[in-house]
Amino acid sequence: MKVYEISYGQHKLRYAFHYEKTPLYMRPYIRLSENEEYDILSPIDYMEELRPYYTENQDDDYVEYKSLINLSSLALLRENGVFFHAVAIRYKQKAWLFIGRSGTGKTTQYKNWKKRYRDQIELICGDMPYLELNDGNIHVYPSPWNGKERFKGKADAPLGGIVFLEKGDHNEIREMSVKEALAPLFHQFAVEPQNEEDIRQLSNIADVLLKKYPVIKLINKADQEAVELCSKYLEKYL
Amino acid sequence: MKYISRKGVILCEIADQNVLIAAKHLRKDVPYVTSLNETGAFCWKQLEEGIDEKELCQRMKQEYDVDQQDNISEDVHSLIQQLLERNYIQVMEK
Structure with missing residues (x-):
């Protein structure tokens, strides 16, 4: 599985996606990660929670991208x-x-x-x-x-x-x-x-x-x- | 009858304001953010451990050194009703 990372200020979050195209929404901020210092976030629970708010026409990779806001925000909250x-x-x-x-x-x-x-x-x-x-x-x-x-x-x-x-x-x-x-x-x-x-x-x-x-x-x-x-x-x- | 605050609602001081903030699991039936005045915040702290209306009035009277029992009773009664209506507190089970 590919692991990606994004820097937010002084911190980094690592992600593993369920859909191949999800990282495309996150360009140019995302890159492949070789860093092993941080936990990997994976948004499956949030996706299930969010899916009902989106229409069937909206792709799963888009919902995965959107569901990462909350997950990332919670992780970053602990870093101020x-x-x-x-x-x-x-x-x-x-x-x-x-x-x-x-x-x-x-x-x-x-x-x-x-x-x-x-x-x-x-x-x-x-x-x-x-x-x-x-x-x-x-x-x-x-x-x-x-x-x-x-x-x-x-x-x-x-x-x-x-x-x-x-x-x-x-x-x-x-x-x-x-x-x-x-x-x-x-x-x-x-x-x-x-x-x-x-x-x-x-x-x-x-x-x-x-x-x-x-x-x-x-x-x-x-x-x-x-x-x-x-x-x-x-x-x-x- | 004793009342107690809902678990997951936290009293915070933000820029010298007393604010109640509700955790995610309560957001369907409790407002996310509500401001309280100083006496409201004092009452909230008592409600965190569970208290009945009469005892709360007594503590208010002691805290604020007021003689007019009637006004305090009315204010406390009104605050409890408002907190109950907004699901911030509930009747404590024995």
């Missing part, structure tokens, strides 16, 4: 890391995470920023960036889960802040209070803690996230004016 549902970009040497309900314009926001700032914007990850807590700081890395548009990022950066998107008929920006940001933030962590230890690990990451980094609400019309307003606002955190 977690996947986070967001579009992550690098702008002025820092990582900015755009979050929001489906359809609130995360991808549009990235495209508009790219249009405005071109080479100053680098993509970290289009759907599930990896957040790693190290010495009290959070660093953001790419992951193989890029969303339906397959926005595969290469950059990584120390976290700058989180922008919570909401669609509106005007553009408005403000910092959210901890109380207000807590619940929406928690729902972006792509992990389902199994026990007290997992919950404590996750709450430790959330604690640093909320104490140290701003969570900003951007009500927006998904236009260039929103990009101007937001980028100007972010300057105070640079």
Whole structure:
């Protein structure tokens, strides 16, 4: 059986797949592994749990690829890391995470920023960036889960802040209070803690996230004016 | 009648907020994340070992050094009802 590996920040996970084509979804981050230092993850239990959520037309290798998010996230949680549902970009040497309900314009926001700032914007990850807590700081890395548009990022950066998107008929920006940001933030962590230890690990990451980094609400019309307003606002955190 | 918290719900302090977080196996019938105020968090800690409403009121009174027994009784009763409705706690089996 072939064993593969992927690096997430300071850590590596090794995988053995049930379907030959599954690793193709994980390019360019995956490679064959000769390393024997780490346990091998194999997602069969999660696949059975996830399969009912997918249509029959969706291939088993795709379901295997998707089911690995949860399994990988649980393994990485023990290493102080977690996947986070967001579009992550690098702008002025820092990582900015755009979050929001489906359809609130995360991808549009990235495209508009790219249009405005071109080479100053680098993509970290289009759907599930990896957040790693190290010495009290959070660093953001790419992951193989890029969303339906397959926005595969290469950059990584120390976290700058989180922008919570909401669609509106005007553009408005403000910092959210901890109380207000807590619940929406928690729902972006792509992990389902199994026990007290997992919950404590996750709450430790959330604690640093909320104490140290701003969570900003951007009500927006998904236009260039929103990009101007937001980028100007972010300057105070640079 | 004693009440006890569900196993797998953990009280955490996140950025100076008291938060209840539920483990995966409870997620179908317990909310994932709920904030509690300071007195709510105190009550939760008592409920982790199992306690009846009257005893909980007494401990609250001691902790917060309050004389108005009526208000405390009402607050504790209301909190217990809310926690029961959301399946955070259950009646303790003898």
